[in-house]
Amino acid sequence: MPSSAPEAPPEEQMVQLLTAEGTFQPSASAEAYLPYVEKLADEDHQRFYRDMVVVRRFDSEAANLQRNGQLALWPPSSGQEAAQVGSGHAAKPQDHIFPSYREHAVAMIRGVDLLRLIEMMRGNSHGGWNPSEHGNFHLYSVVIGTQTLHATGYAMAMQLDGATNTANPDTDEAVLVYFGDGASSQGDVSEALVFAASYQSPQVFFLQNNHWAISVPVTRQSRTPLYRRADGFGMPGVRVDGNDVLASYAVTAKLLDDARAGQGPALVEALTYRVGAHTTSDDPSKYRTASELESWIARDPIARMRTWLEGRGASAAFFAGVEDEAADFAADIRRRTVALGPPPTAKMFDHVYAEPHPMMAEQSAWLSAYEASFVSGE
Amino acid sequence: MSETTVLPMARALNAGLRQALIDDPKVLLMGEDIGPLGGVFRVTEGLQAEFGDLRVRDTPLAESGIVGTAIGMAMRGYRPVIEIQFDGFIFPAFDQITTQLAKMRNRHEGQMTMPIVIRVPYGGHIGAIEHHQESPEAYFAHTPGLRLVSPSTPNDAYWMIQEAIRSNDPVLFFEPKSRYWPKGEVNFESSAAGLHQARVVQTGDDVTVVGHGAMVSVLLQAAKVAATEGTSIEVIDLRSLSPIDYGPILASVQKTGRLVVAQEAPGSVSIGSEIAATVAERAFYALQAPVLRVSGFDVPFPPAKLETLYLPDADRILEAVDRSLAY
Ligand SMILES: Cc1ncc(C[n+]2csc(CCOP(=O)(O)OP(=O)(O)O)c2C)c(N)n1
Ligand SMILES: [Mg+2]
Numbered sequence: 001m002p003s004s005a006p007e008a009p010p011e012e013q014m015v016q017l018l019t020a021e022g023t024f025q026p027s028a029s030a031e032a033y034l035p036y037v038e039k040l041a042d043e044d045h046q047r048f049y050r051d052m053v054v055v056r057r058f059d060s061e062a063a064n065l066q067r068n069g070q071l072a073l074w075p076p077s078s079g080q081e082a083a084q085v086g087s088g089h090a091a092k093p094q095d096h097i098f099p100s101y102r103e104h105a106v107a108m109i110r111g112v113d114l115l116r117l118i119e120m121m122r123g124n125s126h127g128g129w130n131p132s133e134h135g136n137f138h139l140y141s142v143v144i145g146t147q148t149l150h151a152t153g154y155a156m157a158m159q160l161d162g163a164t165n166t167a168n169p170d171t172d173e174a175v176l177v178y179f180g181d182g183a184s185s186q187g188d189v190s191e192a193l194v195f196a197a198s199y200q201s202p203q204v205f206f207l208q209n210n211h212w213a214i215s216v217p218v219t220r221q222s223r224t225p226l227y228r229r230a231d232g233f234g235m236p237g238v239r240v241d242g243n244d245v246l247a248s249y250a251v252t253a254k255l256l257d258d259a260r261a262g263q264g265p266a267l268v269e270a271l272t273y274r275v276g277a278h279t280t281s282d283d284p285s286k287y288r289t290a291s292e293l294e295s296w297i298a299r300d301p302i303a304r305m306r307t308w309l310e311g312r313g314a315s316a317a318f319f320a321g322v323e324d325e326a327a328d329f330a331a332d333i334r335r336r337t338v339a340l341g342p343p344p345t346a347k348m349f350d351h352v353y354a355e356p357h358p359m360m361a362e363q364s365a366w367l368s369a370y371e372a373s374f375v376s377g378e
Numbered sequence: 379m380s381e382t383t384v385l386p387m388a389r390a391l392n393a394g395l396r397q398a399l400i401d402d403p404k405v406l407l408m409g410e411d412i413g414p415l416g417g418v419f420r421v422t423e424g425l426q427a428e429f430g431d432l433r434v435r436d437t438p439l440a441e442s443g444i445v446g447t448a449i450g451m452a453m454r455g456y457r458p459v460i461e462i463q464f465d466g467f468i469f470p471a472f473d474q475i476t477t478q479l480a481k482m483r484n485r486h487e488g489q490m491t492m493p494i495v496i497r498v499p500y501g502g503h504i505g506a507i508e509h510h511q512e513s514p515e516a517y518f519a520h521t522p523g524l525r526l527v528s529p530s531t532p533n534d535a536y537w538m539i540q541e542a543i544r545s546n547d548p549v550l551f552f553e554p555k556s557r558y559w560p561k562g563e564v565n566f567e568s569s570a571a572g573l574h575q576a577r578v579v580q581t582g583d584d585v586t587v588v589g590h591g592a593m594v595s596v597l598l599q600a601a602k603v604a605a606t607e608g609t610s611i612e613v614i615d616l617r618s619l620s621p622i623d624y625g626p627i628l629a630s631v632q633k634t635g636r637l638v639v640a641q642e643a644p645g646s647v648s649i650g651s652e653i654a655a656t657v658a659e660r661a662f663y664a665l666q667a668p669v670l671r672v673s674g675f676d677v678p679f680p681p682a683k684l685e686t687l688y689l690p691d692a693d694r695i696l697e698a699v700d701r702s703l704a705y
Contacts, residue, residue: 353525
């Protein structure tokens with residue numbers, strides 16, 4: 001049993017700006033990232049808060065829709081809002097984002113209609129959006145770790161295009177790729193880190209260590225704190241408090257800028273916690289303790305941001321407005337979810353190949369005729 | 379320069395890849411040892427020197443990584459051509475090929491193309507150690523979203539590699555290693571057939587035999603021997619394994635009433651099985667004998683000293699032809 005794995009983070013190594021109590025108190029390791037947080041205005045802080053609240057409300061609405069039989073499955077993001085909202089806002093419009101399957105907040109930030117995620121989890125699509133028309137936010141990837149290689153190839157192609165490292169941070173491109181603590185054990189992730197380091201591709205690997213891969217604790221995946229693996233691949237590794245939206249933002253923004261400036265890839269390990277179930281099919285009470293859960297709820301990312309914003313004078317009206325906005329957002333999703341019809345049959349055949357294919361033609365024609373035979377002949 | 383030149387397949391592939399690199403700046407070659415060495419079979423010889431190490435890339439030694447990063451590059455408009463060093467080493471990339479590459483366009487509902495070619499030197503007859511002589515086509519032919527082709531001649535190799543690179547779908551390109559060195563005429567002016575067309579390479583009246591890659595030369599050898607015994611064999615080169623071009627096969631079976639399907643791969647759940655089933659469905663009344671498969675045995679590829687017993691040769695083809703005729 002790897003139960004004695006050295007998981008406890010040496011505090012001085014974790015980048016933190018906002019304490020769990022909501023006090024702005026940068027850790028020693030936060031120094032390099034402070035310029036990024038200093039550039040943020042009140043509206044940015046409020047936007048971060050708003051996004052976290054809206055996506056949490058959306059997430060619980062989606063889980064409810066699943067319980068109502070509207071969705072096949074839902075993977076909740078509750079508890080991970082700061083890691084996702086901070087890093088999502090750190091990416092620039094020209095950047096490309098390769099998510100895993102839980103990055104609902106990042107999808108929202110990049111302008112993806114979250115109904116697209118609902119459609120996937122309902123069984124209406126496998127994704128189906130064009131990333132270049134949706135904030136360069138790529139499709140969810142269900143086979144754990146696979147997207148880290150696509151992201152790396154994409155970043156290598158940015159280099160070939162001369163779209164990065166031209167000394168223009170406003171247009172130079174980079175890639176941000178998400179994966180989990182469980183995914184860190186996948187061969188593909190290792191290979192992605194090898195390729196990225198080898199070609200010095202412009203990208204940030206953003207590992208959300210939410211401490212669980214379904215029912216298996218992170219201690220089963222690694223005896224080394226995960227950010228330290230970066231060293232072995234030859235890139236910087238940073239551990240950040242993933243429940244601190246400001247730190248998640250600042251660390252990711254700096255490393256993305258470093259990457260777009262030709263300094264190569266980096267690995268971020270965001271320490272956070274999956275407060276909800278793995279998915280709506282899961283039962284966390286079978287493998288983790290209530291006290292562990294409580295200890296993480298005490299480090300809630302939204303509560304600490306709210307305390308901090310209140311201390312800076314944000315009004316009660318602001319918070320009430322955000323609550324209303326979140327409620328409207330969720331209601332809109334519910335309304336549009338229940339109105340979804342079945343996908344068109346053609347979806348099955350039309351997009352398998354780019355070029356004409358005899359089996360697609362034959363089988364789709366056969367199915368149409370078969371279906372028609374019931375309508376006409378009873 | 380004359381229109382045709384006599385070249386071994388390895389050089390014809392080299393010429394085809396070179397032409398593709400000239401024609402389209404988005405074409406890239408990726409693989410293990412394909413740069414200064416020119417690949418373990420020298421198919422990419424000289425290409426890195428000519429096109430530079432950004433377009434002809436020696437990658438880290440990781441097949442899933444090669445295919446996975448090629449997918450990312452294709453997402454941005456590149457047309458990567460991957461060399462898998464040997465047939466038996468494609469499996470580390472099996473997941474990226476089957477769950478990602480094959481499904482990527484469909485997952486995007488047509489809003490993403492995956493113009494990736496994966497070159498796979500495959501098959502036996504080279505006396506090599508384990509994992510170096512296999513025929514893994516069926517695994518990939520079973521996967522919707524992929525196309526599979528296999529040239530049998532230098533001329534086809536030259537043209538088919540370029541057509542595969544121009545395809546907007548992922549193509550697995552199975553190169554019969556034992557045919558890398560025998561020479562054949564290459565016509566640089568025009569190709570003989572489309573990428574997914576089967577071709578009747580020898581007409582005959584009594585029995586149809588079909589195969590692909592290195593098997594085609596074995597079939598032609600068998601046909602020659604059969605002719606001396608008064609049996610007229612029609613030989614069809616499949617060229618495309620997915621989709622299979624059934625037109626010429628069915629037309630031939632209408633004529634001969636007998637079909638033998640040959641391949642180096644194990645016979646169970648194989649390309650040959652699929653052809654046998656389809657011909658039984660579509661040409662039942664034309665058949666005068668059951669479709670027979672001649673294949674590798676359903677065992678792991680044996681140590682090389684046994685490979686001539688494992689791999690179908692002209693005699694094994696003729697044995698099946700005789701059985702078909704005796705029906
Ligand atoms: C290759 C593969 N194996 C198994 C699964 C089933 N599965 C889905 S999520 C998951 C756990 C992933 O854990 P982690 O990477 O930590 O991400 P998290 O779910 O915590 O966000 C598993 C085992 C899968 N989707 N893909
Ligand atoms: Mg996890």
